[in-house]
Amino acid sequence: MSRDDAVVRRMSELLRSGAVMLDMACPLCSAPLFRLKSGEIVCPTHGPVKVVRDDSEAIEVRSRAILDRLEALAASRISEIAEMLSRENDEGELLEKLERWLEVLERVRRLKPAIAKEERK
Ligand SMILES: [Zn+2]
Known part of the structure; x- marks a missing residue:
């Protein structure tokens, strides 16, 4: 499985679990970020990320x-x-x-x- 496939799979898992895709990108890999039901913001690759202000x-x-x-x-x-x-x-x-x-x-x-x-x- 390629790295991209893994990311796509992780993204669909996040969506299935009720996470919301945000209009923000991971500062490390530029993948879209997701907000979990718990309010935590995660990158499909890097997990929890600190949201950058600027x-x-x-x-x-x-x-x-x-x-x-x-x-x-x-x-x-x-x-x-x-x-x-x-x-x-x-x-x-x-x-x-x-x-x-x-x-x-x-x-x-x-x-x-x-x-x-x-x-x-
Ligand atoms: Zn990332």
Whole structure:
């Protein structure tokens, strides 16, 4: 089942359960949002979402999602490279890549609290 099919199926489940489709889009994936009977607002993909008040807030939410994704990507690349280092001889190139990914990881982790702080204002 493709990702889109999964989203469509989730949307029809939401409608069947009495949720109402809203004239608002998820700030992360742009899918339509639904209001559950409980009043909670959910995205068919991301589940409960914080409804954004304006564009700058949407940008913050999106920035955080990008940083989360980059952090996960960097972590998985670093572990892949570490794995390769343990069995390959071409260390020079691998170490260079490792260093670059570590830089990405470090920068992402430095940026994340900055964004969180901005949100609290
Ligand atoms: Zn979403």
